[in-house]
Amino acid sequence: MENFDIILALSRMALNGDEERVAHQIARLRNALNESAPDQAKKLEKLLERQKRRQDVAPMALEQMRGRRAGLQLPGETLSRSTPLPTDRETGAPLVRLLFPDDRDAPAPILGPELEAAIADQLMEWDRVEDLARMGVKPNMRCLLYGAPGVGKTLLARFIGRQLCLPIVEARLDGLVSSFLGTTARNIGALFDFADRYRCILFLDEFDAIAKARDDSQEVGEIKRVVNTLLQCLDGRNVQGFTLAATNHEHLLDPAVWRRFEARIRIPKPQSETRTAMLRRFLAPVQLSDSEMRMLVWLTEGMSGADLETLITGGKRYLVLHSKEIRRARVQGEPTQAVLLSALRRQATLNALLFDDYRHELLLRSDDALLDALIENAGLTQTEAARVLGVSQSTVSRRLRSHDQDGALQERTPQG
Numbered sequence: 122m123e124n125f126d127i128i129l130a131l132s133r134m135a136l137n138g139d140e141e142r143v144a145h146q147i148a149r150l151r152n153a154l155n156e157s158a159p160d161q162a163k164k165l166e167k168l169l170e171r172q173k174r175r176q177d178v179a180p181m182a183l184e185q186m187r188g189r190r191a192g193l194q195l196p197g198e199t200l201s202r203s204t205p206l207p208t209d210r211e212t213g214a215p216l217v218r219l220l221f222p223d224d225r226d227a228p229a230p231i232l233g234p235e236l237e238a239a240i241a242d243q244l245m246e247w248d249r250v251e252d253l254a255r256m257g258v259k260p261n262m263r264c265l266l267y268g269a270p271g272v273g274k275t276l277l278a279r280f281i282g283r284q285l286c287l288p289i290v291e292a293r294l295d296g297l298v299s300s301f302l303g304t305t306a307r308n309i310g311a312l313f314d315f316a317d318r319y320r321c322i323l324f325l326d327e328f329d330a331i332a333k334a335r336d337d338s339q340e341v342g343e344i345k346r347v348v349n350t351l352l353q354c355l356d357g358r359n360v361q362g363f364t365l366a367a368t369n370h371e372h373l374l375d376p377a378v379w380r381r382f383e384a385r386i387r388i389p390k391p392q393s394e395t396r397t398a399m400l401r402r403f404l405a406p407v408q409l410s411d412s413e414m415r416m417l418v419w420l421t422e423g424m425s426g427a428d429l430e431t432l433i434t435g436g437k438r439y440l441v442l443h444s445k446e447i448r449r450a451r452v453q454g455e456p457t458q459a460v461l462l463s464a465l466r467r468q469a470t471l472n473a474l475l476f477d478d479y480r481h482e483l484l485l486r487s488d489d490a491l492l493d494a495l496i497e498n499a500g501l502t503q504t505e506a507a508r509v510l511g512v513s514q515s516t517v518s519r520r521l522r523s524h525d526q527d528g529a530l531q532e533r534t535p536q537g
């Protein structure tokens with residue numbers, strides 16, 4: 122039977138449950154059928170495309186954990202949407218916001234394999250309280266998330282809440298810190314009293330606000346009292362419930378507060394693989410070619426998840442606003458390959474701080490330098506670079522040749 126070796130390999134991979142290799146064997150079969158049975162090859166191609174789209178949308182370990190029920194049993198009353206919230210006595214503003222597990226679902230954060238595995242373990246830990254008790258240990262009940270702005274700390278904290286199927290009592294500490302320090306201590310007390318009474322996760326966002334108040338204030342004694350209140354409340358809460366905190370100024374935290382958290386999880390800026398997954402999520406339903414994606418991933422180095430989202434949202438707006446021109450050019454047979462580049466240039470103009478200085482300069486000032494960088498640093502071939510820049514291959518070769526000549530000329534010209 123023709124192609125039996127591929128079918129054999131495919132069957133073996135399928136039985137081993139190795140999805141990636143199964144896809145590879147299907148691609149081999151498609152290639153083998155391309156000439157002799159193009160219709161069948163096309164069907165296989167469709168299957169592969171569908172699979173790829175599915176992976177693009179949900180590639181992470183955390184996503185696969187959705188919907189599992191946590192076994193974390195906490196004491197306390199049940200929170201409902203009508204439960205009266207604690208308020209600031211001076212202003213009457215509520216001190217917390219309630220989020221319920223069945224509230225609108227945000228997608229799981231994309232964090233990179235190592236961190237996702239660690240968070241998945243942490244979730245499992247809270248699911249296996251009894252097994253842990255047999256070993257004489259308790260699950261960790263206090264978790265501090267820290268990292269640069271926009272890396273997904275708030276998103277992760279809310280995700281953990283949903284995974285544990287518990288309502289989240291969310292308090293932004295910057296809103297809780299009053300100009301009257303006495304009021305601040307009272308607000309902290311009221312917040313913890315509320316959270317301790319109910320079965321919930323307490324999430325303290327912008328956790329550094331307390332520490333900042335300490336630096337800003339002259340009233341050293343008063344601030345000490347506020348920090349002490351916080352420490353006591355955190356200690357008291359350990360037996361009662363689960364606490365998450367997030368900050369992007371971890372260095373400002375009082376060492377005693379820092380020590381109260383058994384897990385201190387740093388959320389880094391996304392590396393290139395993680396950026397690829399994020400970009401795919403934000404780009405959907407827009408699809409980019411492989412070389413466009415590599416250019417985009419390289420140009421977005423140093424950006425947070427929030428930056429990537431801002432960039433792509435802006436890019437989509439650009440696509441909509443310019444869709445007529447793009448379509449017209451396509452109909453008239455003009456090149457439209459550089460749409461991504463034009464969209465990026467527009468974003469670099471509207472939102473200069475998104476890109477680092479070097480990449481910003483490359484995007485806005487110099488075609489030649491961008492071309493060099495794409496080939497030398499982003500790993501594009503000359504053909505790919507020509508396509509993403511919307512120029513012909515011969516233009517690229519000419520430019521590169523003239524660079525070489527310039528370089529040779531400079532070497533020959535005596536300096537000084």
Ligand SMILES: Nc1ncnc2c1ncn2[C@@H]1O[C@H](COP(=O)(O)OP(=O)(O)OP(=O)(O)O)[C@@H](O)[C@H]1O
Binds near residue numbers: 229269270277367399
């Ligand atoms: N790791 C991520 N995975 C997916 N989306 C992300 C990620 N990080 C950021 N985003 C996107 O950026 C938005 C803002 O992220 P989020 O508010 O969680 O950041 P943060 O770390 O809490 O920032 P800040 O320090 O400013 O409070 C998210 O709602 C999400 O759309």
Ligand SMILES: [Mg+2]
Binds near residue numbers: 275
């Ligand atoms: Mg946040």
